[in-house]
Amino acid sequence: MPAIANQPDGLTSPKRYDEIDPRVEALVHDLIGQVADKWTMLLIEILHDHGEQRFTRIFKKIPGISQKMLTQTLRQMERNGLVHRTVHPVVPPRVEYRLTDLGESLGEAFCGVWTWAETHLEKVDTARRRFDDRAAG
Amino acid sequence: MPAIANQPDGLTSPKRYDEIDPRVEALVHDLIGQVADKWTMLLIEILHDHGEQRFTRIFKKIPGISQKMLTQTLRQMERNGLVHRTVHPVVPPRVEYRLTDLGESLGEAFCGVWTWAETHLEKVDTARRRFDDRAAG
DNA sequence: CCGCATCCTGCACGATACTG
């Protein structure tokens, strides 16, 4: 897929772009899938903007999320090395979360998509209306 | 979220990054969600690499996809203005699909994520193994 | 050939209750 960025008009070697490292393919799909789920994107944003936060604080910042999904999403991100989890051995427990460098860099990588969306918002909107109108009429 | 890209150390204005245009937010979420679904990414790749294709041809190129999902995904992309659909009024029907300029540009926007994945594949892999080992041990 | 309608299944997620 990165082929899209660099197509020097076949002047170089006739690379087989169809054959992509399946591990990269899988990872990309995984990651996009995760960032796409309802909450991961918000978590990256919150942790980026406000730095280290404890569980309950994050929980209150995301209206509509269930405790289950927050735990689950954070675990997933921790597993992928995007988030660091610190447990303070006190009672009552105090657990804090922060983005790792890896997590920050992933956020940056997705900026391109944000920019695209801001830039082309109107076009997409128009396209949708045209399509829906045709369907109706 | 684009805030991640440009934080000149607060030397400029104290912008409220929390207040993002909800329309952009929604669109980004939509798009990421769509590209994340099992097939859209593959379709963008195929249509980019091989140009205009008719339905059956695409169908054969994606092992495992159902006819239903192919139709559905293409419709969705058409609605968003990413794909153009040409119906040749012959019998039997002949329908061809190609990426619009908008579709091509979206593909480019996602290249950043691909690059990230290629770059950090090992780190993620390691993180996952460490996490899973700890869980077991 | 293309695509819609119908039926069926599994899984993702919310709600709730319980522990260290």
Next chain:
DNA sequence: CAGTATCGTGCAGGATGCGG
């Protein structure tokens, strides 16, 4: 406070058959 465990359910998506 920060989780796990359990149950109920809605909906995404596969399989199949029909229609233009």
